[in-house]
Amino acid sequence: MKRLALLLGGPLLTTEALKERLSGYRLLAADSGARHALALGLPLELWLGDFDSSPPWLREALPAPKETLPREKDQTDGEALVRRALELGAEEALLLGALGGRLDHTLAHLELAFHLAERGVRVELTDGLTQAFPLLLGPHAFPLAKGRSFSLLPFPEATLALEGARWNLPPTPLKATTLTLENQALGPIRVWVEGGRAVLYLF
Known part of the structure; x- marks a missing residue:
């Protein structure tokens, strides 16, 4: 099964249990969600976004293949990452940093989760403490x-x-x-x- 962990910009409690669970997952990040890869101590396969919310120190500290998106676009970095996950043939998607923080982002992440589910992907959203399906x-x-x-x-x-x-x-x-x-x-x-x-x- 092709398992992808999508790192989004919301809060994430990084625990040993979460690190263990991510064994076998490929990690992809949207913009500031990449900071979770540092906290988890795990490598990123792709870091995608317009990088307007990623400080210079993060871009310097985190070695990962980057794909820069234009700032003027009709989709969020998270939506672009979900579309890339579908292109990669995701069968299971774990959306990290998808809950909590800004309400508008949480609601948007839930819509993205339904977008994945409607295409046959098993989806879970988490902030490391709570979960949503x-x-x-x-x-x-x-x-x-x-x-x-x-x-x-x-x-x-x-x-x-x-x-x-x-x-x-x-x-x-x-x-x-x-x-x-x-x-x-x-x-x-x-x-x-x-x-x-x-x-x-x-x-």
Whole structure:
């Protein structure tokens, strides 16, 4: 399986567990997301962007093949990186630094995650502490530990059903709701997306 880790500009908690997990992943970075490669101590295969948010010291400290994009463009550096991942035939994508920080960037990263998922790529977003998974139509199973906290969010609206949680849910049309926030797994959970799309957020 072709596994790519895409380093984006949001915050990232770098842990030994994350470093171990990245074994077998190819690392690509968008602009300031490359700083995470330094913190992880792992080599970059590609560093792409207009470099408007990468300070000179970072460009000097990090040896990596660079691809410079124009500053005047109709896509973000993160979007350009996602498109490159698809060109490289990604089958699994781990978006690091994709959550937290600026809200507009987080929402954009979620949209990019759906773009990948719609093309058959298995996608996870993380800040090193929390995780998010885009959910398209159909059933989804997650082997969560008992007591794991999660929220199930329509994005922006969906018909959802849930089993295996403290608060299960029959098929229910949802949008802009707090009904599915702060749930707990009793073990593995099962989610059905019967309309629209959703996000599973683990914290």
